[in-house]
Amino acid sequence: MEQVFTDEYFMKKALQEAETAFEKGEIPVGAVIVVNNQVIARSHNLTEMLNDVTAHAEMQSITAAAHFLGGKYLKECTLYVTLEPCQMCAGALYWSQISKIVFGARDEQRGYLSMGTKLHPKTAVVSGVMAQEAADLMVRFFANRRK
Amino acid sequence: MEQVFTDEYFMKKALQEAETAFEKGEIPVGAVIVVNNQVIARSHNLTEMLNDVTAHAEMQSITAAAHFLGGKYLKECTLYVTLEPCQMCAGALYWSQISKIVFGARDEQRGYLSMGTKLHPKTAVVSGVMAQEAADLMVRFFANRRK
Numbered sequence: 048m049e050q051v052f053t054d055e056y057f058m059k060k061a062l063q064e065a066e067t068a069f070e071k072g073e074i075p076v077g078a079v080i081v082v083n084n085q086v087i088a089r090s091h092n093l094t095e096m097l098n099d100v101t102a103h104a105e106m107q108s109i110t111a112a113a114h115f116l117g118g119k120y121l122k123e124c125t126l127y128v129t130l131e132p133c134q135m136c137a138g139a140l141y142w143s144q145i146s147k148i149v150f151g152a153r154d155e156q157r158g159y160l161s162m163g164t165k166l167h168p169k170t171a172v173v174s175g176v177m178a179q180e181a182a183d184l185m186v187r188f189f190a191n192r193r194k
Numbered sequence: 195m196e197q198v199f200t201d202e203y204f205m206k207k208a209l210q211e212a213e214t215a216f217e218k219g220e221i222p223v224g225a226v227i228v229v230n231n232q233v234i235a236r237s238h239n240l241t242e243m244l245n246d247v248t249a250h251a252e253m254q255s256i257t258a259a260a261h262f263l264g265g266k267y268l269k270e271c272t273l274y275v276t277l278e279p280c281q282m283c284a285g286a287l288y289w290s291q292i293s294k295i296v297f298g299a300r301d302e303q304r305g306y307l308s309m310g311t312k313l314h315p316k317t318a319v320v321s322g323v324m325a326q327e328a329a330d331l332m333v334r335f336f337a338n339r340r341k
Contacts, residue, residue, distance in 0.1 A: 099256075113245050114246070134312065138280060162311070
């Protein structure tokens with residue numbers, strides 16, 4: 048039987064969120080949080096619209112998922128995010144004790160890997176899922192902005 | 195002439211916020227953000243009440259200060275916080291390009307210094323302001339909780 052709920056399946060939903068951010072003139076990053084193959088939170092970057100550096104896609108999804116679950120720990124959850132999380136978001140994910148993070152494109156400059164941010168020891172990480180699609184959207188966004 | 199608006203003056207306001215957190219059963223951390231000697235944001239930890247790991251005092255004050263200023267950068271601002279910021283909060287402060295951070299007690303285990311989080315190169319840091327008062331409040335909180 049074909050597996051429906053793959054990492055690509057949920058990353059496509061995160062990419063749809065990133066496209067919504069793109070259309071709003073926001074740096075195009077999207078995220079969803081999944082538990083038992085159900086999407087319980089979806090969000091996209093809103094730092095410009097909200098005038099708030101904390102309004103990254105991941106931060107919003109962490110808050111929304113905790114609200115849905117009625118508890119602040121995301122121990123059975125997976126975050127799908129189109130871009131590697133930054134220090135702030137990785138720090139929030141550390142506190143959440145999330146089970147798994149799946150991200151798309153690397154952020155060599157500001158991503159948590161280059162910056163050395165620690166995740167929770169119980170958190171598994173998968174990277175590079177639909178990375179090209181996520182990176183293409185970023186490149187297109189910054190090319191438009193330079194025009 | 196005596197200087198009124200010292201770091202201690204504003205840290206006392208952050209400590210008042212921490213005491214409010216204490217009374218609510220929250221880990222007692224408080225913060226204020228100041229620009230031109232005016233307090234433009236004040237907050238305390240609300241992670242339990244909001245069921246949200248992102249609801250640290252600093253995060254709330256960053257959002258509130260940006261809202262007050264009508265812009266997301268806190269370039270002329272000083273944050274006073276009773277406890278050394280964590281990875282998440284230091285990461286948010288990095289994005290905010292805040293001018294100055296004044297914190298009270300060290301957090302040897304989870305603070306940004308031990309964790310290696312990078313602040314913005316333009317951000318100055320002062321530590322240890324009313325550290326004993328901040329640390330005493332934490333000790334009293336955890337002693338109560340163990341009872």
